[in-house]
Amino acid sequence: MPGSNDSLAAKDVHFQLHSYADARAHEEKGPLIIERGDGVFVIDEQGNRYLEAMAGLWSVALGFSERRLVDAACRQLQTLPFYHTFGHKSHPSSIALAERLIELAPVPMSKVYFTNSGSEANDVLIKLIWYRNNAIGEARRKKIISHVGGYHGVTGLSGSLTGLASVHTGFDLPLPGFLHVTTPHFYRQGRPGENEEQFAERLALELEELIQREGPETIAAFIAEPLMGAGGVIVPPPTYWARVQQVCRRHEVLIVADEVISGFGRTGKRFGCETFGIAPDAMILSKQLSSSYQPIAAVLINEKLYAAIADHSHALGVLGTGFTGSGHPVASAVALANINIVECEHLTEHAAEMGQRLLAGLHRLSDSPLIGQVRGCGLIAGIELVSDKTTRAPSNGVGRLGKYFTDRAQRNGLIVRAIGDTIALCPPLIINVEEVDLLLARFQRSLGETLDWLRSEGA
Numbered sequence: 001m002p003g004s005n006d007s008l009a010a011k012d013v014h015f016q017l018h019s020y021a022d023a024r025a026h027e028e029k030g031p032l033i034i035e036r037g038d039g040v041f042v043i044d045e046q047g048n049r050y051l052e053a054m055a056g057l058w059s060v061a062l063g064f065s066e067r068r069l070v071d072a073a074c075r076q077l078q079t080l081p082f083y084h085t086f087g088h089k090s091h092p093s094s095i096a097l098a099e100r101l102i103e104l105a106p107v108p109m110s111k112v113y114f115t116n117s118g119s120e121a122n123d124v125l126i127k128l129i130w131y132r133n134n135a136i137g138e139a140r141r142k143k144i145i146s147h148v149g150g151y152h153g154v155t156g157l158s159g160s161l162t163g164l165a166s167v168h169t170g171f172d173l174p175l176p177g178f179l180h181v182t183t184p185h186f187y188r189q190g191r192p193g194e195n196e197e198q199f200a201e202r203l204a205l206e207l208e209e210l211i212q213r214e215g216p217e218t219i220a221a222f223i224a225e226p227l228m229g230a231g232g233v234i235v236p237p238p239t240y241w242a243r244v245q246q247v248c249r250r251h252e253v254l255i256v257a258d259e260v261i262s263g264f265g266r267t268g269k270r271f272g273c274e275t276f277g278i279a280p281d282a283m284i285l286s287k288q289l290s291s292s293y294q295p296i297a298a299v300l301i302n303e304k305l306y307a308a309i310a311d312h313s314h315a316l317g318v319l320g321t322g323f324t325g326s327g328h329p330v331a332s333a334v335a336l337a338n339i340n341i342v343e344c345e346h347l348t349e350h351a352a353e354m355g356q357r358l359l360a361g362l363h364r365l366s367d368s369p370l371i372g373q374v375r376g377c378g379l380i381a382g383i384e385l386v387s388d389k390t391t392r393a394p395s396n397g398v399g400r401l402g403k404y405f406t407d408r409a410q411r412n413g414l415i416v417r418a419i420g421d422t423i424a425l426c427p428p429l430i431i432n433v434e435e436v437d438l439l440l441a442r443f444q445r446s447l448g449e450t451l452d453w454l455r456s457e458g459a
């Protein structure tokens with residue numbers, strides 16, 4: 001049948017995988033084909049129902065069947081399906097969304113620049129920072145600092161910002177001028193006898209020394225996630241951000257918060273910046289911005305950045321950077337409807353409450369010999385699996401426990417993500433009490449099965 005050939009071909013050519021996935025197993029089994037969504041659940045082509053505990057890619061705040069977002073898209077498609085924002089033109093839905101983002105920003109922001117993805121947003125922001133530094137006569141200030149393990153995207157510049165070998169290897173990344181500092185991961189990076197505050201202090205000193213070594217006049221910005229997502233759900237020590245910001249301010253290094261995962265209620269406050277006390281010069285937003293029903297991301301910059309950029313572009317005659325889809329009317333309309341639902345239905349407060357229930361449930365499981373650490377904040381959690389709690393050792397190589405657990409969980413109707421041996425949970429914000437309990441029950445069952453497997457191996 002031609003139809004089935006077509007769909008087979010589609011499966012075969014669809015090879016885009018993140019490095020966490022086991023490529024060989026993928027080739028043998030083929031991908032899980034998800035056909036439909038229903039609230040926090042997704043349904044595969046065989047009719048199996050899964051609780052989607054990763055909200056897709058950390059992004060589907062409103063779940064997989066929110067009619068009001070579909071309606072917003074249809075209304076916009078019927079009114080103005082496309083217009084652009086080049087050459088002094090704009091359209092109402094992009095303007096309304098920009099105004100709403102400025103209104104909601106945790107610190108005064110001046111302007112919004114839209115892109116189609118988080119990667120592009122980081123890419124453009126780096127260019128805007130370089131442009132601004134040229135404008136203010138600081139042409140040497142171009143280096144960018146981010147975290148080892150931080151995730152910021154995969155384009156040339158955003159991939160350089162990302163601190164993961166899997167994004168660099170084979171692609172000649174990172175580009176020169178991108179520097180990475182230690183992951184604020186106390187469980188793995190803390191030294192014997194060191195407490196969390198001393199650990200944070202050591203990392204602040206590391207940043208200070210790096211800036212001094214490179215020359216403060218060459219460092220443009222520190223760009224980081226308030227809490228790290230794709231690097232393993234890493235919650236920094238409570239004093240970390242205050243100390244890091246002091247160092248940056250002292251050297252006039254711009255502070256950028258990549259809120260692509262942490263924005264719009266995920267950490268139990270509207271933005272991760274509020275949870276962690278960050279006052280950024282610029283922010284990157286995406287994912288929960290539109291619940292990923294439409295691709296859209298936003299760069300927010302403060303007046304200090306904007307004023308210099310505007311002057312420079314007037315002098316040059318153009319700001320030569322923009323995408324056909326920047327501020328796309330349909331994506332903007334969906335994002336605006338999405339944010340209004342998150343706000344009006346108090347989903348941030350709901351996420352804080354559900355997050356507490358989820359984390360309490362996970363902590364109750366942490367007697368398991370497999371759980372090294374449970375960490376999280378709001379409705380995002382990381383459970384680091386180990387085969388020996390004292391040495392914190394993985395089982396025969398990093399990633400084996402994580403992979404086995406993820407496979408079991410999938411069989412038990414639970415979609416999670418393994419980042420090495422850390423199991424990430426990031427369910428839709430709309431998850432309710434019964435669904436949190438179901439998630440925990442399926443998690444516990446998968447944990448028990450993983451332990452049985454490990455024991456049966458005699459490991």
Ligand code: PMP
Nearest residue numbers: 117118119151152153258260261
């Ligand atoms: N920043 C962060 C913090 C992210 O988690 C991601 C995606 N996981 C990105 C940027 C890149 O976004 P995109 O995949 O839309 O390019």
